[in-house]
Amino acid sequence: MKILLLDKNHPLITEQLLAKNFVLEEDFTSSYDEVCHKIENYDGVIIRSRIPLDKNFLEKGRNLKFIARVGAGMENIDIPVAEKLGIQLINSPEGNRDSVAEHVVGMLLILMNRLFIASQEVKNGIWLREENRGDELLGKTVGLIGYGNMGKATAKRFSGFGCKVIFHDILSGLSDEYASQVSLDELKLSADILSLHIPLTSETQYLIDEKFISEMKKDFYLINTARGKNVETKYLVGALKSGKVKGACLDVLEYEKASFENLETENEDLKYLLESGKTIVTPHIAGWTYQSKEKLAQVIVDKIIASYC
Numbered sequence: 001m002k003i004l005l006l007d008k009n010h011p012l013i014t015e016q017l018l019a020k021n022f023v024l025e026e027d028f029t030s031s032y033d034e035v036c037h038k039i040e041n042y043d044g045v046i047i048r049s050r051i052p053l054d055k056n057f058l059e060k061g062r063n064l065k066f067i068a069r070v071g072a073g074m075e076n077i078d079i080p081v082a083e084k085l086g087i088q089l090i091n092s093p094e095g096n097r098d099s100v101a102e103h104v105v106g107m108l109l110i111l112m113n114r115l116f117i118a119s120q121e122v123k124n125g126i127w128l129r130e131e132n133r134g135d136e137l138l139g140k141t142v143g144l145i146g147y148g149n150m151g152k153a154t155a156k157r158f159s160g161f162g163c164k165v166i167f168h169d170i171l172s173g174l175s176d177e178y179a180s181q182v183s184l185d186e187l188k189l190s191a192d193i194l195s196l197h198i199p200l201t202s203e204t205q206y207l208i209d210e211k212f213i214s215e216m217k218k219d220f221y222l223i224n225t226a227r228g229k230n231v232e233t234k235y236l237v238g239a240l241k242s243g244k245v246k247g248a249c250l251d252v253l254e255y256e257k258a259s260f261e262n263l264e265t266e267n268e269d270l271k272y273l274l275e276s277g278k279t280i281v282t283p284h285i286a287g288w289t290y291q292s293k294e295k296l297a298q299v300i301v302d303k304i305i306a307s308y309c
Contacts, residue, residue: 096287143191
């Protein structure tokens, strides 16, 4: 099989697939149009997020047997078209679930205990104790939306802090030793902390909007390591200003480019998020550890070999 690699990934992908006699070609620079022109020559594609695999792309790839995304989210692929064309879709959410879960807890601890603010103050010669009094995780109710690989790994971490963990998911029967499944209404009623672990779809785009925020009974902390467009930023900013959202941990932003490589919009809402002491903002790195880079790649290789060797 001949496979086109469109993004740089861990070298084990190349090493292990070559050892299994796959034919590999790397192309990390060609434009969308240039790739479309030659995609019919390949049996498989391995990607991250550099270019969209839309209807036009997929129809030109008339010999494609699979598309493998090194990561979890598949919104960059026209899934219905791929399925109609009989193209197998492979991803690797197992590979970075632990990285994401640790990032979630790390951001929240920094925010709730004002660690970044207090550290900067001390480094600047300011010694404030009462003003930097923290808020404990112990006893808080954590509400997760989405209970796949990321949600389960996050629940396991929070349960170790003495939190009650509940979750809502479109699938039923997912409760385990770390978290209990509840309705979305019950989650809104009980959660002190809300963490998102969902893909970006037509149903989840701007899930966290003005109505959702107003329906949360308690003032709450928001964590988003899923996709930026799961949250409607203007309403988050308003809720941060009013105190309804006590603080926000954001690894993803509504204003990211589709490739996740940088921001493509500047406005007053973004400026507020970047300057506020009530936010922690990171550049889409929750799943981006040294360990996850290797695990993501290994999961992809294992799935390709299992299907085509």
